[in-house]
Amino acid sequence: MDDPQSEMPRAPDSRDKILEVAEGLFAYGGYAGVGMRQLASMVGLSKSSLFHHFPTKLDLYASVLDRVLSRIEAGLDGARPRTDSPEARLTAWIDAAVQTLSEDVPAGRLMMRALVDEEPFPALELKPGPGSGREPMSFEVRLARILGRFEGLLASGIEQGVFRPVSIGDTILSVIGSIILHFASGDLGEILIGEPIFSGAAVERRRRELSEFIQRGLLA
Amino acid sequence: MDDPQSEMPRAPDSRDKILEVAEGLFAYGGYAGVGMRQLASMVGLSKSSLFHHFPTKLDLYASVLDRVLSRIEAGLDGARPRTDSPEARLTAWIDAAVQTLSEDVPAGRLMMRALVDEEPFPALELKPGPGSGREPMSFEVRLARILGRFEGLLASGIEQGVFRPVSIGDTILSVIGSIILHFASGDLGEILIGEPIFSGAAVERRRRELSEFIQRGLLA
DNA sequence: GTCTATACACCGATAGAC
């Protein structure tokens, strides 16, 4: 943002290190379940230093959400299908989502928590509109963009008659839920599928299963 | 449990009232996000009285989970399909799940949190086995039963060639995720579908959409 | 930018009167 020639990853400074450790903690314990003392000791700084980099805990949490959403957005945008058919685009989107979440252990849990929580954030006012009174936060803009692109994919597929005329909102919730819960389910997921959910074999099977399941569910 | 002739719902005593209020609070704020003081004031008791009924906050939380799971289990078991075909059983199961969650606002959120959290509970040791050292809690037994029945439904459908030979564990996670996220998504869900997620129209459409989506995803 | 020291509200939990 404020580094004019930043394309390459910089050497991690204290701020980055705080964000990284906080991400794991928030994913594991949720917003209210993490204390600044605990975080400070794991980062190796004093508690006061945390408040130098982030004025409040809520600011820190918003930055963590923005960081993980930016990685997810980059992962989804990097996937280019071979053709522009809705099926190919849908498959590429699912593959990219699974791939991205599989390489980013805290991401699934963090996202699921953010989607379910109304607190500490009033649930992502995606379209604040003129009279809402509040400006959207950075991570809200990112989430709106991600969901908007998927919505566009579904709409064009339906328009072309490739997908069934499903309810787009319902379908977004169904697809997101089926993709994310797996990577957010921890021990329960491991028990259900019989191996670690982030193992190579489990991820590759997940990709195939989800692709088949969702394609069949949507195709006309 | 300790009322020999209890078939009818009793008049709600303090314990029931605590559980009911706590359920809403835990669903909204998660385990760590709720304080016993806040709960006590909302119930209309002193904090100490809470500890008379439940020795620790964790015991209270376990009781809340058990209570909501018992309602879900009852809702799922009450649905009897007209025939014993796997398609009919699956449809009946989905209808019952949607119906139950739609009539029980805190349930979806509470369940989603319980599935994602490893803390405060070490994630539902569904099959503790002989050497696990720990006895399963009441709500774990209930969840294992619910998931086990759905697993049996899928297995018999696959065996009869009605369903595709999907990975059962993956499919359970996909189906559960797509069903629950909708009812746990709060404001975000409302924005996505354009109306309150618990409104009659939204619930009825949800039932149809999920039924179609999942049936098509699974049928051979 | 990092530290020590501190402020003060709230945390879960207990003791003991009624």
Add this chain to the structure above:
DNA sequence: GTCTATCGGTGTATAGAC
């Protein structure tokens, strides 16, 4: 079964030295 009073600890956040 409910209450008041209290415990030690932790919550976020700030002041001010270096």
